[in-house]
Amino acid sequence: MRLAPRPGRPADDGIVPLINIVFLLLIFFLIAGTIAPRPEIAVAYPETRESPVTRPPADAVFVSSGSYISYRGAAVDTGGLTAMVAADLPRLSDDHLPVVVDRSLPARELSPVLNALTVAGVTRVRLITLRARKGGP
Numbered sequence: 854m855r856l857a858p859r860p861g862r863p864a865d866d867g868i869v870p871l872i873n874i875v876f877l878l879l880i881f882f883l884i885a886g887t888i889a890p891r892p893e894i895a896v897a898y899p900e901t902r903e904s905p906v907t908r909p910p911a912d913a914v915f916v917s918s919g920s921y922i923s924y925r926g927a928a929v930d931t932g933g934l935t936a937m938v939a940a941d942l943p944r945l946s947d948d949h950l951p952v953v954v955d956r957s958l959p960a961r962e963l964s965p966v967l968n969a970l971t972v973a974g975v976t977r978v979r980l981i982t983l984r985a986r987k988g989g990p
Contacts, residue, residue, distance in 0.1 A: 899956040901982045913951035913981060914938075914970070920962045931969040938973035949979035 896917045914934065915923040922929050924937050938950065950970060954963055970978060 896955045899982045910951045913953045915953045917955045918957045935969045935973045942974050949977045950975045951981050952978045953981045
């Protein structure tokens with residue numbers, strides 16, 4: 854008795870849609886991961902063991918050594934910082950403005966930045982430290 858061969862189904866019919874979905878997810882996560890603005894300046898983040906923060910917030914004020922200031926991804930001076938923060942003040946979700954300061958910045962160089970924030974109407978700031986990596990320096 855001879856049986857008729859079954860009609861073959863191409864092996865790649867089920868895998869092509871899966872490859873398309875994986876490719877689209879890859880593109881989505883690559884784009885979504887780069888949306889947050891990065892500071893235009895290099896900051897050596899202060900680290901502590903107790904900090905709940907592992908990545909600095911995107912809307913923070915960044916102050917590097919040499920008193921270079923960055924806010925919302927743009928390098929600014931103290932006058933520009935005052936204007937930008939004053940414009941953003943009504944929409945700030947928290948009553949604290951996050952500030953990330955380079956660990957080697959002397960306190961006397963931070964004072965003009967804090968004065969500019971006070972002039973802008975900020976009443977409270979939160980100095981951000983990052984959680985130290987385990988096994989790292």
